[in-house]
Amino acid sequence: MVAPSKVVGQIGNSLWTTFFLFDNAVANPDSALITDFERMYETDETVAAAIDFMILAVLNKLDRYVNESDPTLQEFVNDALNGMRGSLLEACAGILTAIWAGYSGTEIVWKASTWKGSARIMLDKLVTYHPRSVMFNLDRQTGELADEPITQWRWFDGSYVKIPRHKSIVFTHGNGTFGNPYGRSQLKRGRKNWLLKDPVLKMWVNGVDKYGTPLVAAMVPDGEIRDPENPGTEDAPNYISNVAYMSRLLNNIQNGTGLAMSTGTGDEKSDIKFHGAGAGLGDAFERLIMYLNKMLFRSVLTPSLLFDEGQRSGSYALGQSHFDIFTMMNGGIYRKLVEVLIEQLVRPLIEMNFGPQKDYGTFPEREISNEDMDKLAKIFAAMTDKGYLDPEQEEHLHHVQSKLGFPLTKSEDIAARQEKVAKDYGHYLREDETNDQPNDTPVTKETA
Template identity: 25%
Template sequence: MARQPQLLDQWGRPVQRSSLRQEVSAPTIGGVRSPLSGYPADGLTPDRLAVILREADAGDPVRYLELAETIEERDPHYLGVLGTRRRSVCQIDITVEEGGDTAHDLAMAKLVRDWLDRDELADETFDILDAIGKGYSFTEILWDTSMGQWQPARLEYRDPRWFRFARHDLATPRMIGEGGQEEALPGFKFIFARMRAKSGLALRSGLARIATWGWMFKAYTQRDWAIFTQTYGQPIRIGKYGPDADEKDRETLFRAVANIGGDCAGIIPDKMMIEFIEAKSIGSSTDHYERRADWLDRQISKAVLGQTATTDAETGGLGSGNEHREVQKDIEAADCKALAAILNRDLVRPWIDLEFGPQRAYPRIRITRPEPEDLKAFSDAIGPLVDRGLRVATADVLAKFGLPEAAKKAEILHPQGQIPAQMPPDPAPGDGIPPESEFKYRLNTRPAPAWGHAALQTDRRSTGRTAALAPAEDRLASEAALPVGEMIERIEVMLEAASSLEEAREMILAAWPDLSTDGLVEVLAEAFLAAHAGGRALVEDEADG
C-alpha cells in the first residue's frame, strides 16, 4: 500500500490526520471554553474603556470581545450597518474556477462546486465575516470520512474568546486547551479569518474598536436626553399653603406634589393650592441631543460602510446618491476578495490535499457580484464574429444569458424560415396526426441555391481553384435547377392548399414517395465525378508548375 504524503499546514507544521476527525474546540460548561459571557459595557466610562483596549493590546482580548458583542446587541444602528455589510457578501453566489484543463482538474473543481451548493453556506459565511467587526474570527472544520473520502461536514463558528495570539508576535493564533494552556491550532482544522479595517495587529484592526467610543458617547447623550425629558418633559408642580398651615399640613402638601407626577392624583386641604407650570420652548432645548446622537451614528456609518447616504437618508449635495453607492460597492468587492482568499487557503487547499494529495494547481473560489451586461450588444457583436470563424463554446453563450443546456427531448427553437435538421418519424398506420405540441416547425420555400455562373465566379475569385472546372460547373448548375425547381413547385402548391400545419405535413408525407429524384441523382453523380477529376487535374497542374 502506498504511503500517504506528509501534509503541511500554512505555518509549515505537519498535519495529524487522526486529530482532524475530532471536534477540538466545542464549548464546555464550567470549562475554559464557557459560552457564558460578561458585560463590561455596564457602567462603562472612558477610563474603563481605555483599560479594556489596553488589555486587548497586551494579548488579553476577553473583555474587548465581550464589549464588541454587547455593542451589537444594544446599538441598533451599529448592528444594522454591520449586518448590511456582512449580508451583502453572503448573498453573492460563489463560483469555482478549475486549476487546469485536464479531467482531474475538472473533477476537483466539480467536487468543490457541488459541496458549495448547500443551504447552510450563507449562514456559515455570515459567521466567518464576524471578523469584520471584531477583526478576526475562528471557524472549526468538522470533516466527514464516513464514505471513505474527505469532505467538510459543516463549518462551526467558535467564540473568539477561546483563542489567543502568541505573545512573541501577537499575530500567530493559538487555541486555549482543556487545561487552560495555549496550544497551536491543529493544521487543516480551522478557518482563521482576518478582515482589516486598518493595518496592524488583528486585535487592533476591527471596526468594533472604533465603534466602542462612538457607542459610549452616544450612550451618555441618550442618558442625558432621558434625564432632561423626565425632568422637563412634564409640568413643574408647585404647592402653595397659607400662613396658618402647620408642619403636618406642609408634609401633606409635599407628598401630594411629589406623587402627582406618577400617580396623577392627590388630595390636599381646601386652604392649599397646587399649580402646574409648563416649561416653554422645550423642543429647541432638546434638539442638540438628537443632533449629537445622529452625528455619532453617521460616523459609525462612515466607518462601516464608507458613506452615509444609504443609511441616513441624506440626499443632495456633492458625493450623494450614485457616488456613495460606488463606495459601498468598492468595500463589498474588497470583502469578497478577502473572504475568497481565506476560503481558498483554509478550506479548499486542505480539502484537496487530504482527498487527492498535493497538487500543482488547485481549484479556486471566486466571489464576485456579476455586473449588469448589455446582452443585446453582445448578441449583435457575437453573430458576425461566429460567421467569420470565431470559435465560441455554446456553454459560454448560455451562461451569458442564464439559460440551461436543452434536454435531449426538449422542443428546440429554430431561426425563422429554417427547417429543423431532424424531421419527426413517419407516423405508423392508424396513429393519426401527432398533436401540435409534438410537431412544431416551420415549412417555407427556401430559394434554390445560387448555382449559376455569378456564384461560381465569386467562388473562383475567393479561392482561385475552380477556373479549370468552370464549364462543367455551369452545366451541372443548369441541369440541377430543373429537378430541384419541380420539387419546390409541388411543395409550394401543397402549402398553399393546406389549411394547417398538420394538413400540410400529411400532404407532404403522402406525396414524398412520388416526388421524382432521378434527374437530381444523375446530376449529383456527375458533380461528384467532375469534382474528383477536377481535383486530380489541379494537383497535377500544381506539381508541374
C-alpha cells in the first residue's frame, strides 16, 4: 500500500523568506555585513585574537583518519590526505573561515593516480574561495543543497561557474539558522560593540591631543611695555601692550623651556595658571575600551581572562569555568567539522575508489595530556600482560597507537616483522620442536 503524500515526504518549505537570484542561487541575507566581518577580523586585534584562538583550538583536536572496521580504507585515506598539495590542517583552516564569515565554500580538486599498483582517484588539493564570491544553490522544494551546490561568481569577469556536489565542501556555521546555508557569523552579535570601539578610539586620541598639553591662562595688568624684540630708538620707542606681548610668549611656550616676566605689585601683578582635563580622562576611555573588548570576547564565547594580561585578578575556578564553556563550544564546532569532512570529502573519495561502504570512519578528537597519556600507557601495558591486548593483532596495535597519538604502523611492516620473528626465533617454539622430532626423542644440544 502506498502511503499518502501528506505522510511521506516534506510538505513545508523553509525558503519562503529567501530571495532567489538566478538558477536556484539564493541570496545571502547578511551579504552586506560580510565586508564588515572581514574588516573586523583583519583590523581589530581583539577580534583577530579571539577568532584565531578559536580556529587553532579546533585544529588542535584534529587527529589522523581512523577506520577500525577496514584498515585498508584507513591506510588509503591517510595516504590520499598526506599526498595532496598542502596539508589537511591548512585546508581545514580555510574551511573554518566560516566562523567569522558564517559559511565557507571549498572545491575538491581530484587527480588520477596510482595506489599500490592500482589506478585510483586521489586528492590533488582543497581550495577554499572567498566568501563574497560564493553563492549556494538550493532545491526549491526541499530547501536542501542542489546537485551543483556552489556557484562561484567572478566579480571582475562578470561570469560564474558551478561546482558539482562531489567536488564541493559546504560548511555552515551557527545554530538555528532554519536551513540558511549561509549560516550565522560568530561576529554578528559583537558587531555593535565593534562599531562603538572605532569612534571611542578616535575620541581618545582627540582627548589626548586636546588635553595632553594643558591650557595656559595668563592675567596681566593693563598698559604697555617697550617691545623687547623691536624696542625702536630712544627718540621713537616701540611699545606693545602687555596682553599682546603675553600672547606672543604663550604662542611660543611649547618651543621653549621656560618663561620669564616681572610679577608686578598690587593691582599690576601678573599671574599664569595651567588648566588640565583632570586625572580621570584617560582612565574613563581605558575602562570603556576594556569593556568593549570584553563584550567582543563574550560575543564569540572566548574566555576573556586569557587575554587580560594580569590587569585584573580572578580566581582559578572562574578561569576554569570560562575555559569549560569555550571547550564545550569548540567541541561542537569540531564535531561538525568532522561530519563535514567525512560526508563531503572522505565518503566521495572512498566511493569513487572502493564503492559504497557501511562505515566511512572518523577523525578522532585529539584531547590528551601528558598525565592522561601516562595513565593510558599503563592501562594498555597491563591489558597486554593479562592477554586482553595482542600487539601482533593489527586492530589492537592501531587502536593503541591512535589513542596515544602515534603514527599507525603499516600492514606490510607488521607482516614483515612477524616473518622476521618467526625466522629468527621459530626454532625455540614448542610447535616447531614437536614437528621436527618424535615425541619420545629427548632434546639435546645437537638436535636443538
